[in-house]
Amino acid sequence: MTTSIVRWLSRNDVAQTNLPFTSALDIIEGTLRDHGNGAFENPPKIGIHPGHDAFIHAMAGWLPRQRRAGLKWVAGYSSNHKVCLPNITGLLVLNDPDTGLPICVMDAAYLTAVRTSAASAITSKYLSPPRVDRIAVIGAGLQGLNHVKMLSLVHPAAEFHVVDINENAVSRLAEQTYSKATIVHVKDAESAIRTADVIVTATSRLEDVAFQFGWVKEGGLVLPVNPRGWSQDITTAMDVLLADDVEQFKNYIIATGSPYREISRIRGSVSGVIVGRVAGRVSNADRIAVFNLGLAMHDVAIGSAILDIAEQHGLGTIVSY
Known part of the structure; x- marks a missing residue:
């Protein structure tokens, strides 16, 4: 043989x-x-x-x-x-x-860390509001760091408001970005989310609600790295709901007992927006949520x-x- x-x-x-x-x-x-x-x-x-x-x-x-x-x-x-x-x-x-x-x-x-943050950055390229001045990143771990690096390539003029209970973690993130991105440590998630054009929740699995969709301003784009942690109205109050793969997202909802029970408003996939098969941002005021669960x-x-x-x-x- x-x-x-x-x-x-x-x-x-x-x-x-x-x-x-x-x-x-x-x-x-x-x-x-x-x-x-x-x-x-x-x-x-x-x-x-x-x-x-x-x-x-x-x-x-x-x-x-x-x-x-x-x-x-x-x-x-x-x-x-x-x-x-x-x-x-x-x-x-x-x-x-x-x-x-x-x-x-x-x-x-x-x-895994690279492709996750790159998927968020490309999603933001096609679905963020026309002007992105401020990006909120909740969590200063590996995913938070990579998201700052990737998003700073797509939105080079944006200021990053990073939330972490460990101030040293934010300082380490700022040292490791190796870019011209401005990093500001914000102590609470609500303050960061309310003023952000793009919101990344780069946290570990959260069983309890930590983020309220009502905090998201008009035109805001929400990118949860871990799909849990948001209030249930992230799937009902948004103007546009998308996923990286609709079938996989629906399977996730069924298999994990996700709190987001109502997903009938899901419009389609990010890829559908990119190739022109799905309507993405129609209005500058649209609040958009995208669940990128990860594609093999x-x-x-x-x-x-x-x-x-x-x-x-x-x-x-x-x-x-």
Whole structure:
């Protein structure tokens, strides 16, 4: 039997590829166009839930135009910080579409953070109000940091109001952005949300309501990284409700017992807006909420770009099997 090989990319290997954020934005926008045009397979994620604050999900994606296929096995444990572990961990397996054989296994924590924030930034590119002066980011962890980095590329003139109970976390975020973005520490979420044009709630899973949709001003765009934590009227009082994938969002509502029971007003997908199949912002005063739960095709696309760089620079470990 012929021996096959697979490239293993550790977290350090993935970091060394140093995928530019501008490239990540282009990749995510391109995959969203594929999604909007139906050129993809991205079945709703399936998962298990070993704890009330934990999930382990399987996410498969196929991009026929790029001929890229893979599966991400990702876990989210919001209490991991108590034992000095990251909240999000996982692996991405990329397969040869011609033979089905695995060609790469890589740590998926970094690519998850990158593709999540890039999806928010591209969403904001197409659905934010015409003028974005202020962006509220609730949470100064890894997702908060990456969202500031990505959104500052789309809205370079915006001021970021970052909310975190730990003032040192906001200071660290400001030091790590490596951009000209202005970072202001705001002590409470309500103050930040009421004056923001774009709102990102980059928090871990929240069981209780922490954010009131009534705080969102006219024209505001709401991007919840974790879908929980908002008052239920985020799905009834908004002018436009969208998701990255409507079928996956509906499955999530059913599977998780989400508090957002009324989703009949969901208009369609972000990708539909991008390709002109779905009406997005009609009025400058529209308040818009977008639930980007995460698309496997984004993971496959970003992971494939990381693999390409790794192969060019000889990064990783080759394993025979």
